[in-house]
Amino acid sequence: MAVPARAQRGHDGPARRRGAAARGRVRAERADARLAHRRRPRVRGPARPVPRLRARRHAEQRRHRHARDARAARRHRGLPGAPVIDARDLVKRYGALRALDGLTLSVERGELVGLVGPNGAGKSTLIKILATLVHPDAGAAAIDGFDVVGASGRVRALVGYMPDVPGLYQDMRVRELLEFFADAFRLRGARRRAAVEGALARAGLADRADTFVEALSLGLKQRLFIAKTLLHAPRLLLLDEPATGLDPLARIELRRLLRALNGEGITMLISSHILADLEDICSRVTFIAAGRLAGESAAATPRSLTCEIELLGDSARALTLLRERADVRMVESAGARVAVEVTGGPEAAAALLRDLVAAGCAVVRFDPRGGLEERYRRAFGGAAMSPRP
Numbered sequence: 370m371a372v373p374a375r376a377q378r379g380h381d382g383p384a385r386r387r388g389a390a391a392r393g394r395v396r397a398e399r400a401d402a403r404l405a406h407r408r409r410p411r412v413r414g415p416a417r418p419v420p421r422l423r424a425r426r427h428a429e430q431r432r433h434r435h436a437r438d439a440r441a442a443r444r445h446r447g448l449p450g451a452p453v454i455d456a457r458d459l460v461k462r463y464g465a466l467r468a469l470d471g472l473t474l475s476v477e478r479g480e481l482v483g484l485v486g487p488n489g490a491g492k493s494t495l496i497k498i499l500a501t502l503v504h505p506d507a508g509a510a511a512i513d514g515f516d517v518v519g520a521s522g523r524v525r526a527l528v529g530y531m532p533d534v535p536g537l538y539q540d541m542r543v544r545e546l547l548e549f550f551a552d553a554f555r556l557r558g559a560r561r562r563a564a565v566e567g568a569l570a571r572a573g574l575a576d577r578a579d580t581f582v583e584a585l586s587l588g589l590k591q592r593l594f595i596a597k598t599l600l601h602a603p604r605l606l607l608l609d610e611p612a613t614g615l616d617p618l619a620r621i622e623l624r625r626l627l628r629a630l631n632g633e634g635i636t637m638l639i640s641s642h643i644l645a646d647l648e649d650i651c652s653r654v655t656f657i658a659a660g661r662l663a664g665e666s667a668a669a670t671p672r673s674l675t676c677e678i679e680l681l682g683d684s685a686r687a688l689t690l691l692r693e694r695a696d697v698r699m700v701e702s703a704g705a706r707v708a709v710e711v712t713g714g715p716e717a718a719a720a721l722l723r724d725l726v727a728a729g730c731a732v733v734r735f736d737p738r739g740g741l742e743e744r745y746r747r748a749f750g751g752a753a754m755s756p757r758p
Contacts, residue, residue, distance in 0.1 A: 451514035453478050453605050453636045454499060460507035461494050461660075468494040469505070470660035476638060481631045483647035484640040485741075486657040487749055492640040493533060495657070496607045499638070500530040512605060529603035533610040533640075535594040539583035543574050546582055547597060554601040564600045571626075572596035588619025592626060599630075606630065606637045612646055624650050648741045656748050663748050674718050674737045675700065678707045681731035690728055697721065711737070 454476035461469040469491045497503040501521040515523045547565045569575045572592040612620050656663040701708040711718045718737040
């Protein structure tokens with residue numbers, strides 16, 4: 370098959386020259402456009418700060434915060450004789466939920482106060498507000514006369530806070546962790562060394578100073594966290610469920626430590642569900658439910674006990690004796706089982722049991738309940754008499 374020959378162009382020299390000239394003009398116009406675009410002024414955003422400028426800006430922000438706290442502290446200066454905790458009409462909302470609903474609480478210097486209530490009552494929210502970690506939506510709270518919002522820097526210097534789930538750096542040694550937090554509290558020189566050594570001695574960990582934190586038992590970790598909380602010598606301890614997960618021996622050691630700290634003059638507010646522990650160490654207990662106080666605060670060890678009595682055989686003689694005693698009030702009677710309230714504490718309960726036995730009553734069970742558990746059941750529901758096992 371024959372391929373057609375390429376058409377020959379005649380006199381194409383001038384045409385080529387004209388085409389080259391046109392292409393040259395286009396390239397020149399494009400170059401001029403690019404040059405004009407470079408020379409056009411641009412609207413630029415703020416330049417990114419170099420690390421040195423960023424550090425300077427952060428330092429200025431810290432100075433402004435310290436100056437703000439100092440001005441606020443002058444406005445909210447601590448008042449002589451003011452309660453260590455003075456919370457009035459606190460309200461805190463999380464969306465539609467009111468965690469605190471007009472709560473008012475006062476704690477005097479040197480008190481060890483227990484905070485008791487069901488889950489979701491607002492205990493942790495109250496403690497976080499007092500520790501300056503959460504701001505209330507309404508109401509006011511002061512620590513030693515300093516407002517928790519207006520003088521938060523001064524408040525943090527007075528408060529030691531232990532959350533319900535305390536965090537410790539597991540890969541640090543005990544002394545290393547205490548030195549780390551001493552630096553965080555801005556302790557320097559001899560004061561820093563004395564605080565660390567004192568914390569080791571207080572926690573009973575002087576012989577474990579080079580042990581990794583992860584190797585400690587849960588009870589020792591709790592004691593280490595409390596010792597860390599005390600590094601800056603706070604006047605008030607806020608403890609949220611400090612005994613959670615501890616075995617009985619660790620709880621005994623924790624109670625001993627808290628009593629000793631309270632004996633040194635440290636005021637404490639403790640939230641806990643372990644009523645027996647609070648009854649053992651607290652000067653008084655406050656009930657809280659649905660973000661409000663559920664009744665008045667009362668002494669941890671009351672002057673009246675609720676006794677559950679189970680009798681064998683005829684209970685008529687025992688019921689007659691119980692009704693005749695001036696220090697006994699009938700609460701419930703169900704066949705051979707009786708619940709009474711005894712005024713006068715453990716001594717009066719022991720005397721009642723002795724009189725029942727002396728009168729010939731066959732007492733199968735005599736269970737005096739330390740009033741805190743009974744008052745909790747009355748405040749938050751539940752029958753006065755426990756079910757038969």
